[in-house]
Amino acid sequence: MSLPPSVTSELLAKLTGMVVSTSGRAYPVTEVYTGEEVVDLPQSDPADVQTAYAAARAAQAVWASWPLKRRLAVMKRFHALLLEQGLIVADLMQVETGKARRMAFEETCDVLMVTSHYIKAAPRILKERKHGGVVPLMSTSTEVRIPKGVIGLISPWNFPFATSLSDAMPALIAGNGVVLKPDNKSTLNVAYGVGLLYEAGMPAGLVQIVCGEGPDIGAALIENADYVMFTGSTATGRVIGAQAGQQLIGCTLELGGKNPLIVLDDANLDEVIAGTVTATFLNTGQACMHIERIYVSERRKDEFTRRFVEAVQAIRVAGAYDFSPDMGSLVSVPQRERVQAHVEDAVAKGATVLTGGKPRPDLGPAFFEPTVLTGVTPDMVLARTETFGPVTAIYPYTSVDAAVAMANDTEYGLNASVWGGDRRAAEAVGRRIEAGNINVNDGLAASYASKKSTSGGFKASGVGSRHGDAGMLKYTDVQNVAVLKKQVLTNPPDTDWTKQVDKTIKGLRFLRKLGIR
Structure with missing residues (x-):
């Protein structure tokens, strides 16, 4: 069986060249239908992972400074490019994973749907929200959404394109960079999608691809991340969750099911x-x-x-x-x-x-x-x-x-x-x-x-969720900007605390009666 006409040696060289790798080691990618080797995929080592994070952080500082409207313009161009070239992605997915073509095509549609959703929803989700402050009329409190920084994203081989690009999309729109580790068996189609993001105008270096087995580079991937998104087995999820806890960073784990x-x-x-x-x-x-x-x-x-x-x-x-x-x-x-x-x-x-x-x-x-x-x-x-x-x-x-x-x-x-x-x-x-x-x-x-x-799992099927507002908000930190118009919260040194307690209780009772607090 010959490869699809779109999967040329030039394309394969371009895609494997997108992997950050200085190790000299390689993984043989095979066409699943025949078992024949297609290309050698470069393997990363922990030093490569650190290099990838450094590059992503430099690009993320630029990307986060762009207005949301400008970031969304990039994603609109990416959406259009994927509509035009989605069948090439399907070709690569079939070569790497052996899935039926209709399934490969539907997987590209998942990324299109997620991208379209967050293009529309992001302005509402990320909008600053002003609330009444601690003292009615005298203060305000504003929620500001700040990107986490650089997300460590680990995707599996079964739905590689969707779990890479669909999970990266809300993170990127929110202003983050991404260091992405696809499975060795399914990196080429993911790299093609990342290439489309760059073609759409994403800053150079914002999304980095590293490749390797979990025991080799998994720890470095988590140690350098500001948040981790993982899809895979429950056994591996437990390890990643423990490592993320040690780093005091959040994680989403979409795990197994029966x-x-x-x-x-x-x-x-x-x-x-x-x-x-x-x-x-x-x-x-x-x-x-x-x-x-x-x-x-x-x-x-x-x-x-x-x-x-x-x-x-x-x-x-x-x-x-x-x-x-x-x-x-x-x-x-x-x-x-x-x-x-x-x-x-x-x-x-x-x-x-x-x-x-x-x-x-x-x-x-x-x-x-x-x-x-x-x-x-x-x-x-x-x-x-x-x-x-x-x-x-x-x-x-x-x-x-x-x-x-x-x-x-x-x-x-x-x-x-x-x-x-x-x-x-x-x-x-x-x-x-x-x-x-x-x-x-x-x-x-x-x-x-x-x-x-939102979509997530109970029990041993996961922690956190993807999709919906939560699927984007998880990639942000919330900053509380409180403004006091006049300093009325500090008590003078000669305060009579017996009277102050009584005054405070009456004030809180009155506010509750009015439904203010």
Whole structure:
């Protein structure tokens, strides 16, 4: 299989040249569909990370001095450029991650949607807010939003473009610089996006790219940051959270999930089947919010299972640089081996594979069939550990209360889905599930794509959130500028404190009665 025409040796040289690296070490980037090496990706060392932060800080001082309107003009040009060149980004994502083209294209749309949202919302979010001060009429207090400085942003391989550029966008608009560490397996498409930001007029050096494994440069990345944004596994998130705490800096951690879907008895199965197939197998099941547990009542279990399995068997799996496949490859052979191990463990302990369950070496080294199991029990790895592949399990339930209890029986709490004909009843069930994102009659997109609302996880699925006002405000410090028109807060040396206490109590009582304080 040949690379897409847009992925030339000249483009690859340009993109790898954007990595700050003096180590002399390299990581071989392979085309996932074939396993053939495409280019050597330079690797950074801790000294390179410090260099990147120094350059970003110098550029950030300039960028933060620009009026918001000027920064937004850059992002408007970036938005236009990405609309024109988004399919090149999709080409690069397919080469690096093996995802289906339709999924790669949709990922570029996420960045477009986030950029558009914050172009519109930033003036309101970042606007100074004046409040009444401690002494009514005599003082004011104004909230001023100050950029944090330089953000350390660590993005994963499953949605590299979105978790890099979409998470960087509110930080940049707010006036910050960014030192970005994409995963080695998915840096090229991210570098292309950063190049578009520079083409749009962003100051040179504002966004820096460093590459390397977490144990090699992770500590340096956090030690030099003013805030950390991380998307990845819960295990790594715990380490990063501890390191950020030692540095006394804030962090957002979007972590793993073992996401449930509940089918209520009055649900429209035509809609449920189509929606569940998408929510389970999009991006080859490599999505933090995808569905890994399906709960169906005993009454409808047989019909749902039969129809769902038929729909899964109709999924078109292939490696192609066009829109014909429904599902592509897993990102790597080690990831395929992980998914396969989960399935084999479940089968060895008594689970039944209804469809799939095997690798597809005839398609490529990392392909795995879309897989549905039943009979999964708590002692199986697949029951509680995030599989992160095209695998889901169906569980029967006897009552809605039982379904909710099973859905909540997990350390995770990222996403949940409830399907029902009575939308109010389905929403009421959804509100009982311990998860940061609840989707009624949808699998995951309804909540995640709502850029005006925040998205985050409960329990071991994360700390903090992205999107919405909070997704931008987290990248700022708030400065309280208080102005007193006349000094009335200092008591004279001869104050009678017995009388002063009585006067203060009466004054506070009066202010409360008037509703002033």
